[in-house]
């Protein structure tokens with residue numbers, strides 16, 4: 001098992017490989033990215049996905065492509081005029097603008113690639129050799145900053161949730177909801193919203209259940225400690241990032257969890273939160289693909305209705321994302337372009353072939369890889385609507401967790417995200 005979505009060799013020969021997430025959770029297989037077009041295809045197909053991860057893979061693909069040209073690996077290639085730096089710059093920019101179109105909603109990719117374009121335009125380099133180090137530095141800094149920021153997101157989100165529950169007079173164990181995949185598989189590692197779950201679970205482990213020799217007062221004190229007891233990831237139809245990827249990460253981390261379908265949320269909350277013996281759901285953490293100036297947030301389809309359900313039940317609803325996911329140039333969520341995915345991704349379900357006798361996935365005897373398969377789940381001829389994301393109005397968001405802290409709304413119900421960049 002591996003949770004490392006992206007592997008990159010930081011010295012020559014530069015090598016970029018990605019974990020093919022279409023094969024998870026049954027097969028861990030890395031595929032090599034040699035060119036910008038390889039990255040475009042892998043991102044478009046969602047072999048790699050998650051707003052931060054696709055930005056990192058996109059920028060690193062420029063590094064490996066240029067390094068291969070420098071090493072003569074692509075002899076006779078048609079893309080670049082290596083004898084004329086101005087022509088070369090225009091050719092790189094053209095390929096970068098193509099890369100951005102692979103997934104239009106997640107702003108991280110566009111933000112990162114536009115910064116690479118700026119580097120290319122402003123560079124005084126007179127050759128690829130001189131331009132290459134500038135792009136390499138940007139790409140590796142993006143990777144490293146994302147990883148550092150994810151731990152800050154986790155800690156900031158953990159502290160805010162625990163503090164809010166304490167302010168509400170809550171005591172003891174609680175549960176948490178999350179949708180899609182926002183963990184190590186969507187980022188450089190640790191994750192955004194799922195990083196908050198990881199940080200909350202680390203906190204809980206400090207207060208393992210009271211041992212038998214503990215004094216009664218100590219036992220009571222430990223039982224009053226506000227701590228995460230369980231995570232409920234949503235399956236996240238139709239691509240099943242929750243059941244395939246988040247569940248895979250939660251099992252790997254041994255975080256107590258129970259997978260639910262997207263349609264079970266309301267009934268789970270209404271029954272669990274009435275049961276005095278069950279840790280109630282008190283928070284929901286979700287990722288983001290684009291947070292616009294007023295706080296409206298594009299995220300995986302199903303997030304908007306999840307926010308409405310949380311509002312109904314008084315459950316804290318947090319968007320967790322690095323500042324690279326904020327788009328101040330777009331003011332309102334109505335102006336976000338929501339990517340439509342192919343109907344076939346809804347009409348079919350992909351996974352590992354199951355042996356009906358053992359109910360275990362069937363594996364290739366040589367490679368150990370699961371035998372992949374698809375089954376149709378929609379009536380032939382029925383039209384489908386398959387938006388990859390929806391837009392949650394900021395009214396239903398209690399806080400936006402960033403690496404610089406948790407932003408909450410002012411007395412007018414408005415978020416001030418501009419202050420994050422001053």
Ligand SMILES: CSC[C@H]1O[C@H](OP(=O)(O)O)[C@H](O)[C@@H]1O
Pocket residue numbers: 049050051052180181182183186187192193241286287288289299300301388
């Ligand atoms: C930290 S990942 C952010 C975001 O990306 C996911 O979408 P996809 O799996 O289609 O790339 C999901 O919306 C996550 O919340």
